[in-house]
Amino acid sequence: MLSRLCLLTLLICFVFFSNAQTVAISSNNEVCLNELLPFQANITGSASTYVWDFGDNSTSNQKNPSHTYSVAGSVTITLTVTFIGGGTVSASKSVTVHDLPTSDFVNENSNFCFYNQLYFVSKTPYVH
Numbered sequence: 001m002l003s004r005l006c007l008l009t010l011l012i013c014f015v016f017f018s019n020a021q022t023v024a025i026s027s028n029n030e031v032c033l034n035e036l037l038p039f040q041a042n043i044t045g046s047a048s049t050y051v052w053d054f055g056d057n058s059t060s061n062q063k064n065p066s067h068t069y070s071v072a073g074s075v076t077i078t079l080t081v082t083f084i085g086g087g088t089v090s091a092s093k094s095v096t097v098h099d100l101p102t103s104d105f106v107n108e109n110s111n112f113c114f115y116n117q118l119y120f121v122s123k124t125p126y127v128h
Contacts (some may be wrong), residue, residue: 021045021080023091030096031069038066039077046084051077072099
């Protein structure tokens with residue numbers, strides 16, 4: 001009797017874990033301001049709905065949406081998937097939105113003519 005109970009327990013565990021529903025988000029970890037960032041939902045199981053929260057009060061119900069950020073900073077993207085037959089699983093990911101670079105140059109030779117070479121010196125601090 002004990003051996004049948006153990007076998008039944010293993011069978012139930014196998015069925016439970018083989019039908020596990022998982023959700024993951026694929027995208028770049030960094031993006032520039034106003035640049036289109038594609039997202040991909042990686043799931044196991046059959047989904048009935050996708051709800052994306054892009055961390056800036058914007059959402060989407062597409063499976064694999066793209067989004068553009070208009071404010072620099074760190075955002076957390078959350079994907080919530082509802083599966084056919086029940087069950088809801090969420091995944092989150094952080095993305096850094098970089099501000100657009102600015103440039104600042106000076107001409108060190110103020111006495112030039114159209115036939116002279118022009119030399120510019122960058123005054124922009126290096127930011128990485």
